[in-house]
Amino acid sequence: xxxxxxxxxxxxxxxxxxxxxxxxxxxxxxxxxxxxxxxxxxxxxxxxxxxxxxxxxxxxxxxxxxxxxxxxxxxxxxxxxxxxxxxxxxxxxxxxxxxxxxxxxxxxxxxxxxxxxxxxxxxxxxxxxxxxxxxxxxxxxxxxxxxxxxxxxxxxxxxxxxxxxxxxxxxxxxxxxxxxxxxxxxxxxxxxxxxxxxxxxxxxxxxxxxxxxxxxxxxxxxxxxxxxxxxxxxxxxxxxxxxxxxxxxxxxxxxxxxxxxxxxxxxxxxxxxxxxxxxxxxxxxxxxxxxxxxxxxxxxxxxxxxxxxxxxxxxxxxx
Numbered sequence: 186x187x188x189x190x191x192x193x194x195x196x197x198x199x200x201x202x203x204x205x206x207x208x209x210x211x212x213x214x215x216x217x218x219x220x221x222x223x224x225x226x227x228x229x230x231x232x233x234x235x236x237x238x239x240x241x242x243x244x245x246x247x248x249x250x251x252x253x254x255x256x257x258x259x260x261x262x263x264x265x266x267x268x269x270x271x272x273x274x275x276x277x278x279x280x281x282x283x284x285x286x287x288x289x290x291x292x293x294x295x296x297x298x299x300x301x302x303x304x305x306x307x308x309x310x311x312x313x314x315x316x317x318x319x320x321x322x323x324x325x326x327x328x329x330x331x332x333x334x335x336x337x338x339x340x341x342x343x344x345x346x347x348x349x350x351x352x353x354x355x356x357x358x359x360x361x362x363x364x365x366x367x368x369x370x371x372x373x374x375x376x377x378x379x380x381x382x383x384x385x386x387x388x389x390x391x392x393x394x395x396x397x398x399x400x401x402x403x404x405x406x407x408x409x410x411x412x413x414x415x416x417x418x419x420x421x422x423x424x425x426x427x428x429x430x431x432x433x434x435x436x437x438x439x440x441x442x443x444x445x446x447x448x449x450x451x452x453x454x455x456x457x458x459x460x461x462x463x464x465x466x467x468x469x470x471x472x473x474x475x476x477x478x479x480x481x482x483x484x485x486x487x488x489x490x491x492x493x494x495x496x497x498x499x500x501x502x503x504x
Contacts, residue, residue, distance in 0.1 A: 210494040213484060215477050216250045217332035224473035225257030225392070225429025226296070227451030228277035234471040235452035236281055237490040242473055243284025245488055249475060252331070253289050257429030257448055258296025258345075258392030264357075265302020269310050279314075292326070293319045296392040296429065297346045300358045322347075323369055325376045327384075336385045336480045341376055343391035344369060345428075348413055349406045370417070377421035385480050385502060387423045392430050396445045398460040398467045399431030418443045424483065424500070427474075431457065434472055434487050436498060439463035444500055446485060448474040466496045 222242055229235050245251070261273045299307060310317050322344040330336040346352050347364035377387060394401070395411040418426060419441050429449030437445040437460045450471050457467045471490040476483065480502070487496040
């Protein structure tokens with residue numbers, strides 16, 4: 186059953202931890218959909234409103250019956266983790282995202298700040314923490330849609346830092362040099378070439394944006410990644426690319442089939458504008474984006490750390 190919640194007046198801060206979404210815009214709930222939250226650029230010891238975002242994620246995840254969480258990279262500032270025993274696991278993850286509704290699976294991608302630390306430790310933590318899922322630097326997963334177990338969605342999790350040339354010149358990102366970007370691109374094409382009558386959606390996650398209205402809009406890394414990945418996403422009819430890196434929340438629909446979302450406001454925020462090429466929405470406010478998938482629609486809703494629904498868009502599956 187699909188329904189919406191309406192709240193016509195502001196609720197004071199003392200009500201922050203009640204199970205409500207505070208908004209005059211309806212928050213649409215479909216518990217029969219495959220529901221997840223995407224949030225990025227987050228690990229700052231609970232500071233820069235990280236804890237407030239985490240608390241609201243817990244409220245929202247409970248209301249919508251979120252099936253999993255996607256973390257879009259830069260998981261630990263300023264320089265990743267040193268090992269699986271690093272205190273940052275407690276200070277920026279375990280002791281921050283404590284809500285019962287957030288104990289479901291987390292599917293995590295690496296960011297450039299993670300490459301300043303021990304990347305292998307983030308992979309190895311998969312064996313230590315039940316909800317942390319990063320089996321490799323890049324990986325994929327097929328899930329069934331909750332309201333129709335015969336219908337599937339392909340989720341692809343990229344490692345975008347090694348796809349960008351400038352990181353190979355950075356001493357802070359020395360581990361990038363151990364990676365072969367061509368191997369990853371060939372793997373990506375092989376995964377996206379999956380063909381099945383039951384496969385309804387293809388969604389790719391990464392850290393770096395192909396389009397952004399943030400400070401990196403005209404940066405070499407953004408232009409390079411767009412030229413590298415967009416032809417692949419278009420060729421294999423990828424429905425959405427979801428990332429972080431820019432500390433804001435954005436929705437951009439340039440020419441082509443793929444919809445682009447930025448969800449990188451898990452802690453510190455930075456200025457943003459509406460992208461001039463297909464930009465639909467952008468805001469520099471702490472929060473996250475929820476996604477609800479049915480066989481025919483993808484619903485995205487931008488939620489602030491205060492619990493306000495800031496924007497929503499429903500995308501119909503193209504034929």
